[in-house]
Amino acid sequence: MSRDTSKPRHHHGDLRNALVQAGIDLLEDGGIEALTLRKCAARAGVSHAAPAHHFGGLPGLRAAIAEEGFRIFSSYMQEARRQGDPSARGQLKSICRGYLRFGLDHAGILTVIFGNQGLASLVPGRNQETADAYQILREVCAPFVPEGGHCRVIEFQVWSLIHGFTLLCLAGEFGPPRQALETGVFDQVIALLEHLGPPDPALRS
Amino acid sequence: MSRDTSKPRHHHGDLRNALVQAGIDLLEDGGIEALTLRKCAARAGVSHAAPAHHFGGLPGLRAAIAEEGFRIFSSYMQEARRQGDPSARGQLKSICRGYLRFGLDHAGILTVIFGNQGLASLVPGRNQETADAYQILREVCAPFVPEGGHCRVIEFQVWSLIHGFTLLCLAGEFGPPRQALETGVFDQVIALLEHLGPPDPALRS
Protein backbone atom coordinates (compact mmCIF):
# COMPACT_ATOMS: atom_id res chain seq x y z
CA MET A 1 0.00 0.00 0.00
CA SER A 2 1.58 3.22 -1.11
CA ARG A 3 1.43 6.26 1.06
CA ASP A 4 -0.99 9.06 0.52
CA THR A 5 0.66 11.61 -1.76
CA SER A 6 -2.25 14.02 -2.03
CA LYS A 7 -1.26 15.85 1.14
CA PRO A 8 2.18 17.18 1.96
CA ARG A 9 4.22 14.66 3.89
CA HIS A 10 6.41 16.13 6.58
CA HIS A 11 9.04 13.46 6.90
CA HIS A 12 10.51 12.60 3.57
CA GLY A 13 12.99 10.21 5.09
CA ASP A 14 15.92 10.86 2.78
CA LEU A 15 15.29 14.40 1.64
CA ARG A 16 18.86 15.54 2.04
CA ASN A 17 20.22 13.01 -0.44
CA ALA A 18 17.25 13.56 -2.74
CA LEU A 19 17.99 17.28 -2.83
CA VAL A 20 21.67 16.72 -3.56
CA GLN A 21 20.77 14.39 -6.42
CA ALA A 22 18.20 16.86 -7.73
CA GLY A 23 20.87 19.55 -7.60
CA ILE A 24 23.31 17.41 -9.56
CA ASP A 25 20.64 16.72 -12.16
CA LEU A 26 19.93 20.43 -12.53
CA LEU A 27 23.66 21.07 -12.80
CA GLU A 28 24.12 18.49 -15.55
CA ASP A 29 21.08 19.72 -17.45
CA GLY A 30 21.44 23.47 -17.32
CA GLY A 31 24.89 24.29 -15.94
CA ILE A 32 25.78 26.26 -12.85
CA GLU A 33 23.13 28.92 -13.45
CA ALA A 34 20.37 26.34 -13.26
CA LEU A 35 21.32 25.22 -9.76
CA THR A 36 18.71 26.83 -7.56
CA LEU A 37 17.32 26.11 -4.12
CA ARG A 38 13.75 26.46 -5.34
CA LYS A 39 14.23 24.28 -8.40
CA CYS A 40 15.89 21.63 -6.24
CA ALA A 41 12.89 21.73 -3.94
CA ALA A 42 10.44 21.49 -6.83
CA ARG A 43 12.31 18.57 -8.37
CA ALA A 44 12.30 16.76 -5.04
CA GLY A 45 8.62 17.56 -4.55
CA VAL A 46 8.97 19.60 -1.37
CA SER A 47 8.29 23.19 -0.42
CA HIS A 48 10.56 25.96 -1.61
CA ALA A 49 12.20 26.55 1.75
CA ALA A 50 12.97 22.93 2.56
CA PRO A 51 16.51 22.96 1.11
CA ALA A 52 17.54 25.88 3.28
CA HIS A 53 16.54 23.82 6.30
CA HIS A 54 19.04 21.10 5.37
CA PHE A 55 21.90 23.14 3.92
CA GLY A 56 21.51 26.53 5.57
CA GLY A 57 21.41 28.23 2.19
CA LEU A 58 22.70 28.08 -1.35
CA PRO A 59 26.38 27.93 -0.36
CA GLY A 60 25.58 24.98 1.86
CA LEU A 61 23.83 23.18 -0.98
CA ARG A 62 26.80 23.82 -3.23
CA ALA A 63 29.12 22.44 -0.56
CA ALA A 64 27.02 19.27 -0.26
CA ILE A 65 27.04 18.87 -4.03
CA ALA A 66 30.80 19.45 -4.10
CA GLU A 67 31.21 16.67 -1.57
CA GLU A 68 29.19 14.24 -3.65
CA GLY A 69 30.84 15.54 -6.81
CA PHE A 70 34.23 14.72 -5.39
CA ARG A 71 33.02 11.18 -4.88
CA ILE A 72 32.27 10.98 -8.60
CA PHE A 73 35.59 12.61 -9.42
CA SER A 74 37.39 10.12 -7.26
CA SER A 75 35.71 7.22 -9.06
CA TYR A 76 36.94 8.62 -12.40
CA MET A 77 40.47 8.73 -11.05
CA GLN A 78 40.31 5.20 -9.70
CA GLU A 79 38.86 3.87 -12.92
CA ALA A 80 41.56 5.66 -14.93
CA ARG A 81 44.30 4.11 -12.84
CA ARG A 82 42.74 0.68 -13.27
CA GLN A 83 42.55 1.02 -17.04
CA GLY A 84 45.91 2.67 -17.69
CA ASP A 85 49.08 1.06 -18.88
CA PRO A 86 50.79 -0.24 -15.71
CA SER A 87 54.01 1.66 -16.39
CA ALA A 88 54.62 4.77 -14.34
CA ARG A 89 54.12 6.98 -17.36
CA GLY A 90 51.10 5.03 -18.49
CA GLN A 91 49.50 5.54 -15.10
CA LEU A 92 50.23 9.25 -15.14
CA LYS A 93 48.82 9.67 -18.62
CA SER A 94 45.74 7.70 -17.73
CA ILE A 95 44.76 9.71 -14.70
CA CYS A 96 45.32 12.92 -16.63
CA ARG A 97 42.99 11.53 -19.23
CA GLY A 98 40.51 10.65 -16.49
CA TYR A 99 40.67 14.19 -15.14
CA LEU A 100 39.85 15.63 -18.54
CA ARG A 101 37.10 13.11 -19.15
CA PHE A 102 35.49 13.96 -15.81
CA GLY A 103 35.59 17.63 -16.72
CA LEU A 104 33.95 17.04 -20.07
CA ASP A 105 31.35 14.65 -18.64
CA HIS A 106 30.52 16.78 -15.59
CA ALA A 107 31.42 20.37 -16.36
CA GLY A 108 28.85 21.71 -13.89
CA ILE A 109 30.18 19.62 -11.02
CA LEU A 110 33.74 20.67 -11.79
CA THR A 111 32.60 24.27 -11.63
CA VAL A 112 31.01 23.74 -8.24
CA ILE A 113 34.03 21.87 -6.88
CA PHE A 114 36.67 24.35 -7.93
CA GLY A 115 34.44 27.34 -8.49
CA ASN A 116 34.86 30.80 -7.12
CA GLN A 117 35.81 30.39 -3.48
CA GLY A 118 37.39 27.04 -4.10
CA LEU A 119 37.13 23.69 -2.52
CA ALA A 120 39.23 24.73 0.43
CA SER A 121 36.52 27.04 1.72
CA LEU A 122 33.68 24.74 0.78
CA VAL A 123 34.89 21.69 2.63
CA PRO A 124 37.08 22.84 5.48
CA GLY A 125 39.60 20.18 6.42
CA ARG A 126 38.56 18.15 3.38
CA ASN A 127 36.81 14.83 3.54
CA GLN A 128 37.62 11.23 2.75
CA GLU A 129 36.84 11.45 -0.97
CA THR A 130 38.98 14.53 -1.39
CA ALA A 131 41.83 12.78 0.34
CA ASP A 132 41.32 9.68 -1.84
CA ALA A 133 41.51 11.60 -5.09
CA TYR A 134 44.56 13.52 -3.99
CA GLN A 135 46.16 10.29 -2.79
CA ILE A 136 45.84 8.82 -6.28
CA LEU A 137 47.57 11.87 -7.72
CA ARG A 138 50.32 11.50 -5.14
CA GLU A 139 50.86 7.85 -5.86
CA VAL A 140 50.96 8.29 -9.60
CA CYS A 141 53.37 11.20 -9.32
CA ALA A 142 55.61 9.52 -6.77
CA PRO A 143 57.86 7.70 -9.29
CA PHE A 144 58.69 11.03 -10.92
CA VAL A 145 59.90 12.77 -7.80
CA PRO A 146 63.64 13.31 -8.27
CA GLU A 147 65.99 12.22 -5.50
CA GLY A 148 65.92 14.84 -2.79
CA GLY A 149 63.11 16.69 -4.57
CA HIS A 150 59.86 17.78 -3.07
CA CYS A 151 56.99 15.54 -4.09
CA ARG A 152 54.57 18.49 -3.78
CA VAL A 153 56.29 20.25 -6.65
CA ILE A 154 55.67 17.42 -9.11
CA GLU A 155 52.09 17.07 -7.90
CA PHE A 156 51.44 20.77 -8.26
CA GLN A 157 52.94 20.77 -11.74
CA VAL A 158 50.85 17.85 -12.93
CA TRP A 159 47.72 19.11 -11.24
CA SER A 160 48.12 22.63 -12.65
CA LEU A 161 48.78 21.37 -16.15
CA ILE A 162 45.82 19.02 -16.38
CA HIS A 163 43.48 21.34 -14.48
CA GLY A 164 44.31 24.25 -16.73
CA PHE A 165 44.05 22.17 -19.84
CA THR A 166 40.66 20.81 -18.80
CA LEU A 167 39.25 24.26 -18.03
CA LEU A 168 40.60 25.81 -21.22
CA CYS A 169 39.10 22.91 -23.14
CA LEU A 170 35.74 23.55 -21.50
CA ALA A 171 36.05 27.24 -22.30
CA GLY A 172 36.50 26.26 -25.95
CA GLU A 173 39.97 27.78 -26.19
CA PHE A 174 41.37 24.67 -27.84
CA GLY A 175 38.47 24.13 -30.21
CA PRO A 176 35.44 21.89 -29.73
CA PRO A 177 35.93 20.29 -26.29
CA ARG A 178 34.91 16.77 -27.22
CA GLN A 179 37.45 16.80 -29.99
CA ALA A 180 40.30 17.26 -27.54
CA LEU A 181 39.96 13.73 -26.24
CA GLU A 182 39.58 12.19 -29.67
CA THR A 183 42.34 13.96 -31.53
CA GLY A 184 45.96 13.90 -30.51
CA VAL A 185 46.06 17.40 -29.03
CA PHE A 186 45.61 16.06 -25.54
CA ASP A 187 48.41 13.54 -25.92
CA GLN A 188 50.68 16.23 -27.27
CA VAL A 189 50.02 18.45 -24.30
CA ILE A 190 50.65 15.87 -21.66
CA ALA A 191 53.72 14.88 -23.63
CA LEU A 192 55.32 17.60 -21.57
CA LEU A 193 55.09 15.18 -18.68
CA GLU A 194 57.48 12.93 -20.57
CA HIS A 195 60.18 15.38 -19.60
CA LEU A 196 59.65 14.87 -15.92
CA GLY A 197 62.47 13.35 -13.92
CA PRO A 198 63.33 9.70 -14.55
CA PRO A 199 60.76 7.33 -13.08
CA ASP A 200 61.76 4.86 -10.45
CA PRO A 201 63.34 1.92 -12.33
CA ALA A 202 61.36 -0.49 -10.19
CA LEU A 203 58.14 0.94 -11.64
CA ARG A 204 59.33 1.39 -15.18
CA SER A 205 57.51 -0.82 -17.65
CA MET B 1 28.56 76.32 -15.42
CA SER B 2 27.77 72.79 -14.36
CA ARG B 3 24.64 71.14 -15.58
CA ASP B 4 21.56 70.74 -13.50
CA THR B 5 21.83 67.44 -11.66
CA SER B 6 18.61 67.68 -9.68
CA LYS B 7 16.56 66.23 -12.52
CA PRO B 8 17.30 63.03 -14.39
CA ARG B 9 19.35 63.72 -17.47
CA HIS B 10 18.51 61.61 -20.44
CA HIS B 11 21.79 61.75 -22.30
CA HIS B 12 24.68 60.79 -20.09
CA GLY B 13 27.21 61.07 -22.87
CA ASP B 14 29.47 58.22 -21.91
CA LEU B 15 27.16 55.91 -20.03
CA ARG B 16 28.37 52.74 -21.68
CA ASN B 17 31.94 53.18 -20.49
CA ALA B 18 30.73 54.37 -17.09
CA LEU B 19 28.69 51.19 -16.71
CA VAL B 20 31.59 48.96 -17.69
CA GLN B 21 33.80 50.70 -15.15
CA ALA B 22 31.11 50.43 -12.49
CA GLY B 23 30.84 46.73 -13.27
CA ILE B 24 34.59 46.24 -12.91
CA ASP B 25 34.51 48.07 -9.58
CA LEU B 26 31.70 45.83 -8.34
CA LEU B 27 33.65 42.80 -9.54
CA GLU B 28 36.80 43.84 -7.71
CA ASP B 29 34.91 44.66 -4.53
CA GLY B 30 32.52 41.76 -4.22
CA GLY B 31 33.49 39.10 -6.73
CA ILE B 32 31.45 37.65 -9.53
CA GLU B 33 28.26 37.42 -7.44
CA ALA B 34 28.27 41.17 -6.88
CA LEU B 35 28.17 41.97 -10.59
CA THR B 36 24.57 42.99 -11.19
CA LEU B 37 22.80 45.10 -13.78
CA ARG B 38 20.92 47.01 -11.15
CA LYS B 39 23.96 47.68 -8.97
CA CYS B 40 25.87 48.86 -12.03
CA ALA B 41 23.04 51.24 -12.80
CA ALA B 42 22.92 52.54 -9.24
CA ARG B 43 26.69 53.08 -9.14
CA ALA B 44 26.52 55.01 -12.41
CA GLY B 45 23.55 57.00 -11.14
CA VAL B 46 21.05 55.88 -13.78
CA SER B 47 17.83 53.94 -13.72
CA HIS B 48 17.78 50.21 -13.18
CA ALA B 49 16.97 49.34 -16.79
CA ALA B 50 19.58 51.56 -18.42
CA PRO B 51 22.29 48.86 -18.62
CA ALA B 52 20.03 46.50 -20.52
CA HIS B 53 19.58 49.22 -23.12
CA HIS B 54 23.33 49.28 -23.81
CA PHE B 55 24.26 45.64 -23.39
CA GLY B 56 21.05 43.78 -24.12
CA GLY B 57 21.22 42.01 -20.78
CA LEU B 58 23.56 40.57 -18.19
CA PRO B 59 25.49 38.37 -20.66
CA GLY B 60 26.09 41.43 -22.79
CA LEU B 61 27.44 43.37 -19.83
CA ARG B 62 29.73 40.50 -18.95
CA ALA B 63 30.98 40.41 -22.54
CA ALA B 64 31.74 44.12 -22.46
CA ILE B 65 33.58 43.71 -19.16
CA ALA B 66 35.50 40.75 -20.57
CA GLU B 67 36.61 42.91 -23.47
CA GLU B 68 37.87 45.65 -21.17
CA GLY B 69 39.30 43.01 -18.81
CA PHE B 70 41.32 41.56 -21.64
CA ARG B 71 42.79 44.98 -22.19
CA ILE B 72 44.00 44.98 -18.58
CA PHE B 73 45.24 41.42 -18.94
CA SER B 74 47.14 42.35 -22.07
CA SER B 75 48.84 45.22 -20.25
CA TYR B 76 50.01 42.82 -17.54
CA MET B 77 51.52 40.57 -20.18
CA GLN B 78 53.27 43.43 -21.93
CA GLU B 79 54.63 44.80 -18.68
CA ALA B 80 55.87 41.33 -17.72
CA ARG B 81 57.73 40.95 -20.98
CA ARG B 82 59.28 44.36 -20.54
CA GLN B 83 60.49 43.58 -17.03
CA GLY B 84 61.64 40.01 -17.57
CA ASP B 85 65.17 38.77 -18.07
CA PRO B 86 65.81 39.10 -21.82
CA SER B 87 66.75 35.45 -22.25
CA ALA B 88 64.14 33.17 -23.82
CA ARG B 89 63.58 31.40 -20.51
CA GLY B 90 63.54 34.64 -18.60
CA GLN B 91 60.84 35.98 -20.88
CA LEU B 92 58.77 32.83 -20.51
CA LYS B 93 59.06 32.87 -16.74
CA SER B 94 58.19 36.54 -16.59
CA ILE B 95 54.97 36.32 -18.54
CA CYS B 96 53.91 33.31 -16.45
CA ARG B 97 54.52 35.47 -13.42
CA GLY B 98 52.48 38.24 -15.01
CA TYR B 99 49.61 35.83 -15.66
CA LEU B 100 49.55 34.77 -12.03
CA ARG B 101 49.83 38.32 -10.81
CA PHE B 102 46.91 39.39 -12.96
CA GLY B 103 44.86 36.51 -11.57
CA LEU B 104 45.64 37.48 -8.00
CA ASP B 105 45.08 41.20 -8.61
CA HIS B 106 41.88 40.78 -10.63
CA ALA B 107 40.30 37.45 -9.72
CA GLY B 108 36.82 38.65 -10.63
CA ILE B 109 37.86 39.77 -14.09
CA LEU B 110 39.63 36.48 -14.69
CA THR B 111 36.42 34.70 -13.77
CA VAL B 112 34.43 36.76 -16.23
CA ILE B 113 36.97 36.29 -19.01
CA PHE B 114 37.33 32.55 -18.72
CA GLY B 115 34.17 31.83 -16.80
CA ASN B 116 31.52 29.30 -17.58
CA GLN B 117 30.90 29.56 -21.30
CA GLY B 118 34.38 30.78 -21.99
CA LEU B 119 35.83 33.63 -23.85
CA ALA B 120 35.16 31.99 -27.19
CA SER B 121 31.43 32.44 -26.80
CA LEU B 122 31.67 35.84 -25.19
CA VAL B 123 33.70 37.53 -27.88
CA PRO B 124 33.06 35.73 -31.15
CA GLY B 125 36.00 36.13 -33.47
CA ARG B 126 38.01 37.70 -30.67
CA ASN B 127 39.13 41.28 -30.68
CA GLN B 128 42.39 43.13 -30.90
CA GLU B 129 43.29 42.89 -27.22
CA THR B 130 42.67 39.15 -27.21
CA ALA B 131 44.88 38.76 -30.23
CA ASP B 132 47.58 40.93 -28.63
CA ALA B 133 47.72 38.87 -25.45
CA TYR B 134 47.83 35.61 -27.35
CA GLN B 135 50.49 37.02 -29.66
CA ILE B 136 52.74 37.68 -26.67
CA LEU B 137 52.32 34.09 -25.55
CA ARG B 138 53.17 32.92 -29.07
CA GLU B 139 56.26 35.05 -29.30
CA VAL B 140 57.59 34.01 -25.93
CA CYS B 141 56.95 30.35 -26.68
CA ALA B 142 58.42 30.45 -30.17
CA PRO B 143 62.05 29.80 -29.18
CA PHE B 144 60.97 26.57 -27.50
CA VAL B 145 59.23 25.05 -30.46
CA PRO B 146 61.32 22.05 -31.51
CA GLU B 147 62.35 21.76 -35.14
CA GLY B 148 59.41 20.43 -37.11
CA GLY B 149 57.18 20.65 -33.99
CA HIS B 150 53.83 22.34 -33.74
CA CYS B 151 54.04 25.68 -32.01
CA ARG B 152 50.47 25.26 -30.75
CA VAL B 153 51.54 22.34 -28.60
CA ILE B 154 54.09 24.36 -26.66
CA GLU B 155 51.66 27.25 -26.33
CA PHE B 156 48.91 24.99 -25.05
CA GLN B 157 51.28 23.40 -22.56
CA VAL B 158 52.45 26.70 -21.17
CA TRP B 159 48.98 28.19 -21.16
CA SER B 160 47.46 25.17 -19.44
CA LEU B 161 50.16 25.07 -16.78
CA ILE B 162 49.98 28.71 -15.83
CA HIS B 163 46.20 28.93 -16.14
CA GLY B 164 45.68 25.87 -13.98
CA PHE B 165 48.20 27.01 -11.42
CA THR B 166 46.60 30.46 -11.20
CA LEU B 167 43.10 29.07 -10.73
CA LEU B 168 44.18 26.50 -8.18
CA CYS B 169 45.99 29.26 -6.33
CA LEU B 170 42.85 31.36 -6.31
CA ALA B 171 40.90 28.34 -5.08
CA GLY B 172 43.31 28.13 -2.18
CA GLU B 173 44.54 24.68 -3.11
CA PHE B 174 48.17 25.68 -2.73
CA GLY B 175 47.73 27.61 0.47
CA PRO B 176 47.21 31.36 0.87
CA PRO B 177 47.18 32.76 -2.68
CA ARG B 178 49.36 35.80 -2.08
CA GLN B 179 52.01 33.57 -0.64
CA ALA B 180 52.40 31.72 -3.94
CA LEU B 181 54.06 34.68 -5.60
CA GLU B 182 56.30 35.49 -2.67
CA THR B 183 57.59 32.07 -1.82
CA GLY B 184 59.37 29.80 -4.24
CA VAL B 185 56.41 27.51 -4.88
CA PHE B 186 55.55 29.29 -8.09
CA ASP B 187 59.09 29.13 -9.40
CA GLN B 188 59.28 25.47 -8.58
CA VAL B 189 56.10 24.74 -10.46
CA ILE B 190 57.02 26.62 -13.60
CA ALA B 191 60.41 24.94 -13.41
CA LEU B 192 58.64 22.28 -15.44
CA LEU B 193 59.10 24.66 -18.34
CA GLU B 194 62.85 24.11 -18.02
CA HIS B 195 62.25 20.76 -19.67
CA LEU B 196 60.86 22.29 -22.83
CA GLY B 197 62.78 21.82 -26.03
CA PRO B 198 66.10 23.66 -26.38
CA PRO B 199 65.64 27.37 -27.03
CA ASP B 200 66.87 28.81 -30.29
CA PRO B 201 70.61 29.42 -29.85
CA ALA B 202 70.18 32.85 -31.41
CA LEU B 203 67.88 33.84 -28.55
CA ARG B 204 69.78 32.10 -25.77
CA SER B 205 71.19 34.59 -23.31
Place this chain on the structure above:
DNA sequence: ATATCAACTTGACACCGTCAAGTCCTTCAT
Protein backbone atom coordinates in the same frame (compact mmCIF):
# COMPACT_ATOMS: atom_id res chain seq x y z
C1' DA C 1 -1.26 10.30 27.03
C1' DT C 2 1.44 14.09 26.80
C1' DA C 3 5.50 16.89 26.00
C1' DT C 4 9.18 17.69 23.04
C1' DC C 5 11.42 18.66 19.06
C1' DA C 6 13.14 18.03 14.43
C1' DA C 7 11.23 18.14 9.70
C1' DC C 8 8.84 20.57 6.79
C1' DT C 9 5.31 24.30 5.15
C1' DT C 10 3.49 28.87 4.54
C1' DG C 11 3.93 33.52 3.78
C1' DA C 12 6.44 37.53 3.33
C1' DC C 13 10.37 40.53 1.93
C1' DA C 14 14.00 42.54 -0.87
C1' DC C 15 16.66 41.85 -4.82
C1' DC C 16 17.30 40.20 -9.42
C1' DG C 17 16.82 40.11 -14.96
C1' DT C 18 13.70 41.28 -18.36
C1' DC C 19 10.11 43.39 -20.89
C1' DA C 20 6.63 47.05 -22.54
C1' DA C 21 5.48 51.59 -22.57
C1' DG C 22 6.46 56.20 -21.88
C1' DT C 23 9.36 60.62 -21.68
C1' DC C 24 13.09 63.44 -22.92
C1' DC C 25 16.39 65.39 -25.98
C1' DT C 26 19.22 65.45 -30.09
C1' DT C 27 19.47 65.50 -34.93
C1' DC C 28 18.19 66.03 -39.36
C1' DA C 29 15.15 67.17 -43.26
C1' DT C 30 12.43 70.79 -44.80
Place this chain on the structure above:
DNA sequence: ATGAAGGACTTGACGGTGTCAAGTTGATAT
Protein backbone atom coordinates in the same frame (compact mmCIF):
# COMPACT_ATOMS: atom_id res chain seq x y z
C1' DA D 1 12.70 77.98 -37.70
C1' DT D 2 9.94 74.09 -37.43
C1' DG D 3 8.51 69.60 -37.18
C1' DA D 4 9.38 64.63 -37.74
C1' DA D 5 12.21 60.80 -36.33
C1' DG D 6 14.62 58.22 -33.47
C1' DG D 7 18.03 57.18 -29.95
C1' DA D 8 18.77 57.53 -24.78
C1' DC D 9 16.93 56.81 -20.76
C1' DT D 10 12.95 56.24 -17.23
C1' DT D 11 8.99 54.10 -15.15
C1' DG D 12 6.40 50.36 -13.85
C1' DA D 13 5.39 45.75 -13.85
C1' DC D 14 6.23 40.59 -13.94
C1' DG D 15 8.06 36.15 -12.47
C1' DG D 16 12.00 34.00 -10.34
C1' DT D 17 15.45 33.94 -6.57
C1' DG D 18 17.58 33.56 -1.55
C1' DT D 19 16.37 34.22 3.04
C1' DC D 20 13.89 34.80 7.16
C1' DA D 21 9.97 34.34 10.76
C1' DA D 22 6.24 31.85 12.13
C1' DG D 23 3.33 28.06 11.87
C1' DT D 24 2.13 22.97 11.24
C1' DT D 25 2.99 18.07 11.27
C1' DG D 26 4.43 13.81 13.03
C1' DA D 27 7.89 10.77 15.27
C1' DT D 28 9.91 9.89 19.70
C1' DA D 29 10.72 9.89 24.54
C1' DT D 30 8.76 9.93 28.98
